[in-house]
Amino acid sequence: xxxxxxxxxxxxxxxxxxxxCTSGNKKYSSTPEGHVQNFEVSVPEYTISGIxxxxxxIDNQFISTKGVVEKTVAAGMYTYAKISDGTGExxxxxxxxxxxxxxKVKLYGALVVLNFKSPxxxxxxxxxxxxxxFGSGESSLHGTTExxxxxxxxxxxxxxxxxxxxxxxxxxxxxxxxKEIEFRGVITKVLPEIMNKTWIHLQDGTKDNVTGxxxxxxxxxxxxxxxxxxxxxxxxxxxxxVNIGSGYFFRVLINNATIKKDET
Numbered sequence: 001x002x003x004x005x006x007x008x009x010x011x012x013x014x015x016x017x018x019x020x021c022t023s024g025n026k027k028y029s030s031t032p033e034g035h036v037q038n039f040e041v042s043v044p045e046y047t048i049s050g051i052x053x054x055x056x057x058i059d060n061q062f063i064s065t066k067g068v069v070e071k072t073v074a075a076g077m078y079t080y081a082k083i084s085d086g087t088g089e090x091x092x093x094x095x096x097x098x099x100x101x102x103x104k105v106k107l108y109g110a111l112v113v114l115n116f117k118s119p120x121x122x123x124x125x126x127x128x129x130x131x132x133x134f135g136s137g138e139s140s141l142h143g144t145t146e147x148x149x150x151x152x153x154x155x156x157x158x159x160x161x162x163x164x165x166x167x168x169x170x171x172x173x174x175x176x177x178x179k180e181i182e183f184r185g186v187i188t189k190v191l192p193e194i195m196n197k198t199w200i201h202l203q204d205g206t207k208d209n210v211t212g213x214x215x216x217x218x219x220x221x222x223x224x225x226x227x228x229x230x231x232x233x234x235x236x237x238x239x240x241x242v243n244i245g246s247g248y249f250f251r252v253l254i255n256n257a258t259i260k261k262d263e264t
Contacts, residue, residue, distance in 0.1 A: 075093075099134060157204040
């Protein structure tokens with residue numbers, strides 16, 4: 001299999017997470033103001049030895065783990081890192097990241113892949129983890145916001161004065177294409193360092209009455225840090241029918257948006 005095909009497959013694994021595919025069960029409740037609270041996650045957490053021992057049973061499943069970086073290998077848009085936790089060691093592949101030996105990482109929603117042929121390492125990796133982000137090892141796995149999302153969040157956010165609802169954006173997407181729009185929403189997913197940008201998913205309690213779509217994807221490149229449950233105001237140009245390759249297509253997308261927390 002060629003290097004190009006292998007990297008496309010790796011990209012597909014990362015983009016599965018980007019597009020909202022996950023095996024975790026999430027529960028949300030909301031305040032009257034629309035803030036999401038009581039966030040719970042049930043993605044199983046393993047030690048590295050637990051992953052290796054149970055690898056055939058958890059193949060192609062999403063898991064969480066943590067460890068210390070032992071070594072890294074750069075591979076174009078991706079970084080391979082060997083991590084250990086005292087019980088074993090395992091290779092992880094993710095987006096290009098500047099990792100140093102000794103760095104602590106926590107992986108949420110990493111995809112288990114068996115017998116991965118890696119041209120970058122010139123070997124077949126018995127058990128590989130594909131991750132959308134090499135998260136910091138200093139925060140709690142179940143408190144992290146990276147990679148957390150839901151298909152149905154129980155929120156109701158007040159429409160921004162002079163702005164749009166998510167229902168408006170989908171319903172009027174043809175008219176709004178190429179125009180700068182603004183809306184208020186609740187963050188349901190945060191994915192940093194994907195194609196050199198941070199991707200966030202937002203909902204506001206409304207949906208497209210025809211398709212049922214209720215979540216907008218937005219990218220930004222600024223230093224701001226957001227978390228699941230933040231109510232934010234998004235401003236940017238609406239793009240429609242966006243194809244980013246590898247078979248991934250977005251009906252609507254706001255690229256390089258300006259995002260700020262709603263302090264009202």
